[in-house]
Amino acid sequence: MTSAPELTVIQVPVSDPRVRPLLRELGDEYxxxxxxxxxxxxxxxxxxxxxxxxxxxxxxxxxxxxxxAGGAFRRYDADTAELKRIWTHSAHRRRGLARRVVTELEHEARARGYRRIYLTTGPRQPEARGLDLATGYTPLFDTTADPETIGPLPFEKHLNHLEHVKEHTS
Structure with a gap:
């Protein structure tokens, strides 16, 4: 019997050498x-x-x-963090890792005082669009329109809602 692999979440600077290969793969895919x-x-x-x-x-x-897997966030405005650079290594996809990254980024943003998350997803990234919808983000665009006519697809999530949900599930 083998044990399940252990996942550890760490915070690193963008310059950390472990970030480079994942950003390179993300850039290649884009x-x-x-x-x-x-x-x-x-x-x-x-x-x-x-x-x-x-x-x-x-x-x-x-x-x-x-x-x-990994991801980042930056200040969008005084109350809003913007999620950026969310990726999963191609050999590790379809295991829920991106969902875990989004959850961890949301928790960290809330801990830093942000009350809202904003993000954009490219029109040719249906997997990312699906992740955004599945993790409770509200589309700020017409979901019936051809994504190619919109450009980057904006989404938002209010973090106070997350706290409300957490209180009722504890």
Whole structure:
């Protein structure tokens, strides 16, 4: 009998070497989906925006060593954190890791005083759109429209709702 792999959540700076391979894979995937080099888009925001007290980067480590998923958040406005760079290594998809990353990012954002989360998903990322909807994000666009006509698909979630739900499930 083998034990289930252990997942550990850690906070790291964007410069942590364990972040680079996952961002490279994310950039490669975006480049394939959108037909242009997406690596510059991932580097559009200064690393400082993803550091405390206003932002952060989280990694999920498998057996305390291998980074298998992660994500980041930054300040969008005084009450709102923006989720960015959510990814799961291609060898570890369809295991609920992205959902775990989103949950961890939400908890960290709430701990930093944010009351709302904002995020955008590309129109050619149906998996991400599905994740956003499945994790309780409200679309801020016409969901019946062709996503290609909208561009980045905006979503939001109010964190005070999360606290209310948690109180009733405890």
């Amino acid at each position: 480049s394939r989906r959108y037909g242009k080099d997406a690596h510059a888009e991932l580097a559009r925001y200064p690393d400082e925006e993803f550091t405390a007290p206003h932002g952060g980067v989280l990694l999920l480590l498998l057996d305390r060593a291998e980074p298998v």
